[in-house]
Amino acid sequence: xxxxxxxxxxxxxxxxxxxxxxxxxxxxxxxxxxxxxxxxxxxxxxxxxxxxxxxxxxxxxxxxxxxxxxxxxxxxxxxxxxxxxxxxxxxxxxxxxxxxxxxxxxxxxxxxxxxxxxxxxxxxxxxxxxxxxxxxxxxxxxxxxxxxxxxxxxxxxxxxxxxxxxxxxxxxxxxxxxxxxxxxxxxxxxxxxxxxxxxxxxxxxxxxxxxxxxxxxxxxxxxxxxxxxxxxxxxxxxxxxxxxxxxxxx
Numbered sequence: 001x002x003x004x005x006x007x008x009x010x011x012x013x014x015x016x017x018x019x020x021x022x023x024x025x026x027x028x029x030x031x032x033x034x035x036x037x038x039x040x041x042x043x044x045x046x047x048x049x050x051x052x053x054x055x056x057x058x059x060x061x062x063x064x065x066x067x068x069x070x071x072x073x074x075x076x077x078x079x080x081x082x083x084x085x086x087x088x089x090x091x092x093x094x095x096x097x098x099x100x101x102x103x104x105x106x107x108x109x110x111x112x113x114x115x116x117x118x119x120x121x122x123x124x125x126x127x128x129x130x131x132x133x134x135x136x137x138x139x140x141x142x143x144x145x146x147x148x149x150x151x152x153x154x155x156x157x158x159x160x161x162x163x164x165x166x167x168x169x170x171x172x173x174x175x176x177x178x179x180x181x182x183x184x185x186x187x188x189x190x191x192x193x194x195x196x197x198x199x200x201x202x203x204x205x206x207x208x209x210x211x212x213x214x215x216x217x218x219x220x221x222x223x224x225x226x227x228x229x230x231x232x233x234x235x236x237x238x239x240x241x242x243x244x245x246x247x248x249x250x
Contacts, residue, residue, distance in 0.1 A: 009041045047133050070127075071119045073098035073107065084108050085115040132241030140219035140233050143189075146201060184245065185220075185227040193245055194232035224249045 007027035008018040014031050022029035028045075032038035081093035084106040097106035098121060105116040111126050113119070185193050190200045204214040219233045220226065224245035228236070236243055 007045055009038070009045075011038065047136070069119060070122050071101045071114075072123065073100055073110065073121045075099075076106070082106065088115045137237055137241060137243050138222050139237075140221055140228060143218040143220050143227065145215040185225065189218075189227055191227070192229040192232055193226040194228050194236070197229050199227070199229060221245055 004025060005027045006021050006025045008015075008022050008029050010018065010029075010031045014029065019029045021027075030041045032041055075096070076099055077096045079095065081095050082097065084092055084094045084097045086092050086108045092108070094108065097108065098110055098112075099106055100114045100117065100119060100121060102119050103114065103117040105114055107114060107121055111120070111122045114121055185191070190198065192199055199216045199218050201213050201215045203211050206212050217230045219228050219230065221228065221243050224243060226243075226245035
């Protein structure tokens with residue numbers, strides 16, 4: 001009746017009652033295999049799920065959203081302690097408090113609900129933390145591997161670097177990176193837009209000792225069409241939650 005969705009994450013073994021509870025309420029039941037899988041299961045619950053259809057929805061079948069009224073209180077500090085509502089049943093005196101913009105009552109900390117009028121009191125950083133869950137970064141698309149250039153008979157053999165690695169310089173088909181300002185990936189598709197690392201294919205020795213071309217993973221944002229490496233793709237989706245190319249474009 002309350003339309004409550006329940007999800008369970010088990011760290012040991014699956015329990016039958018948890019499975020039935022999750023399936024009956026439209027939630028998710030998962031059993032973690034390792035610490036990485038546990039993190040994925042928990043982070044999967046951070047994104048708000050779709051709203052379930054309730055009795056207050058439209059008769060045509062449309063799912064109506066409910067707005068939550070919020071207020072941004074003002075922080076006030078005085079030399080003389082004043083009365084502050086800590087909870088509904090507890091009041092205290094303090095020199096610092098947050099004034100509710102509706103009823104002018106003082107709250108002790110944030111985020112919190114005003115004990116007088118019930119308005120949700122938050123700050124701008126609190127909303128910014130949940131912004132990326134509402135508007136996530138789109139998944140980047142993997143670009144196909146570039147076609148290998150035709151080998152020339154007069155081409156010099158690959159030369160080992162001074163560090164002793166087997167990676168040869170980038171292929172001659174792809175122009176080397178220069179010191180020009182990278183505005184977007186249209187000017188250089190073989191360079192990461194985020195960290196400017198070289199994404200050109202390189203020569204590498206296989207187990208048989210033969211020189212083969214090794215391609216580098218390239219990922220493209222579907223919105224701004226800029227190219228990123230795998231490390232930047234992981235960083236943008238898990239930590240930064242913003243695409244620098246889309247921010248510069250907007």
